[in-house]
Amino acid sequence: MSVLQAAAGNSLKRKLILYISFFSLVVACGLMMSAYRIALEETNEILDAQMKNLAERVAHHGVQPVQSQYTPARHYHEEDLFVDVWAYDAAAAKRSDGLLVPTVPKAGFYTHKTLDGIWYTYILPYKDYQIQISQQQSVRQNLALELAGSMLIPYLLLMPFVIWGLSWMISRILQPLDDFRDELAQRSSRDLKPISVQEYPLEIIPTIEEMNQLLERIELSQQEQRQFIADAAHELRTPITALGLQMQVLLQEYPEHEALQRLNLGLVRTQHLVTQLLNLAKQDALLEDIQHLKDFNIAATAVSCVEQLIHLAMQKNLDLGMERQEELMVQSRESAVHSIIYNLIDNAIKYTPENGVINVSVFEQEQKAVILVEDSGPGIDPQLHEQILKRFYRVYHHQEAGSGLGLSIVDKAVQRINGQLSFAASESLGGLKVTVIIPLKPSA
Numbered sequence: 001m002s003v004l005q006a007a008a009g010n011s012l013k014r015k016l017i018l019y020i021s022f023f024s025l026v027v028a029c030g031l032m033m034s035a036y037r038i039a040l041e042e043t044n045e046i047l048d049a050q051m052k053n054l055a056e057r058v059a060h061h062g063v064q065p066v067q068s069q070y071t072p073a074r075h076y077h078e079e080d081l082f083v084d085v086w087a088y089d090a091a092a093a094k095r096s097d098g099l100l101v102p103t104v105p106k107a108g109f110y111t112h113k114t115l116d117g118i119w120y121t122y123i124l125p126y127k128d129y130q131i132q133i134s135q136q137q138s139v140r141q142n143l144a145l146e147l148a149g150s151m152l153i154p155y156l157l158l159m160p161f162v163i164w165g166l167s168w169m170i171s172r173i174l175q176p177l178d179d180f181r182d183e184l185a186q187r188s189s190r191d192l193k194p195i196s197v198q199e200y201p202l203e204i205i206p207t208i209e210e211m212n213q214l215l216e217r218i219e220l221s222q223q224e225q226r227q228f229i230a231d232a233a234h235e236l237r238t239p240i241t242a243l244g245l246q247m248q249v250l251l252q253e254y255p256e257h258e259a260l261q262r263l264n265l266g267l268v269r270t271q272h273l274v275t276q277l278l279n280l281a282k283q284d285a286l287l288e289d290i291q292h293l294k295d296f297n298i299a300a301t302a303v304s305c306v307e308q309l310i311h312l313a314m315q316k317n318l319d320l321g322m323e324r325q326e327e328l329m330v331q332s333r334e335s336a337v338h339s340i341i342y343n344l345i346d347n348a349i350k351y352t353p354e355n356g357v358i359n360v361s362v363f364e365q366e367q368k369a370v371i372l373v374e375d376s377g378p379g380i381d382p383q384l385h386e387q388i389l390k391r392f393y394r395v396y397h398h399q400e401a402g403s404g405l406g407l408s409i410v411d412k413a414v415q416r417i418n419g420q421l422s423f424a425a426s427e428s429l430g431g432l433k434v435t436v437i438i439p440l441k442p443s444a
Helices: 012-060 137-173 175-186 202-253 258-285 298-315 334-351 406-416
Strands: 082-087 108-114 117-125 129-136 294-297 319-325 329-332 357-365 368-375 420-425 432-439
Touching (some): 012 082, 012 117, 012 129, 012 137, 117 137, 137 175, 175 202, 202 258, 294 334, 329 334, 334 357, 334 432, 406 420
Parallel strands (some): 319 357
Antiparallel strands (some): 082 129
């Protein structure tokens, strides 16, 4: 499971949607309770007026004994009112359903409880009789609940659309976070320039400013590291060169001394390592910028590198030469291209056995310049193609001449000129085939 999947439960967007949805449900419950209370009050007010008006009309149109009929099994509604007119007779007040209220001193609303629930009654007493209009309290409560529910139903029906709209708005509001992530994802490991805060909201500007300070500290640390490597390599080169000269003098006096020969090989390797460190420091420091682009013949640069290294190839009796040579003009950093070809040939010389073959080719393919270096050496396992670009990584540790920096320098230089570097097995020689593709000079 990826880190992104593991962190899905900790999503701000998801939390906002869940919290807002929960808050909306709480609000809905609050609205339901408030609507119920308001509806109940309004219902009581309307039905109270209706009951009072009905009692007065009964008294105005002549009083006649009336006894209501109540059926417990029936479901009554708000329009169902029970009218009772009874004389002050003890026997009449003792109805089995308990609906009648005993004699009261003055007109008004009264509440009493029976076996069938709580009743709400308006009583209008006279000298010899009593008029009462009764209604179940549960009828009013059910009516208020229906009214509150009818007001809440549209809210519940709109809730999915509201949540969808909130999700869309939250996504739009949080879009700057996705933009910030995309900007970081598009950056290379060498791009440490500050992040612009102009396009981001105020809330994440402090985070971006802290990140910019972190990038600044990382860049400073890398510069100090590169400077240290360059300074150390530069300081080592002079004494090592002096040791090399002294060693040549000793070898002239004692040419057959095996210990001196081994020591000389160690000094040669150390000199090569120091040179590689200087080259690597130069590539890391990016000493040349866009203003140092120039037009040059890449084939001529390749021939120059072959001529500079031919003496090393001859020491191992290697057949080093240009197999394919096309005159191609490129607009790039000549020093970087020279470093690429030089280190590829040098690396091939180190790892190609004696009496082997190294072919260098320069040609055009799909409107791009292609540099091809092939050898008849042991080659490299395709699974290690990514590893060999790391500094000081060596595939064949028994080779004393290698330092593990050559291909790392090539990789840095290729990145500087916006080229492409790839490795494969050589079909013709059986060893390693290194291909570098760089843009040609733009046509006028």
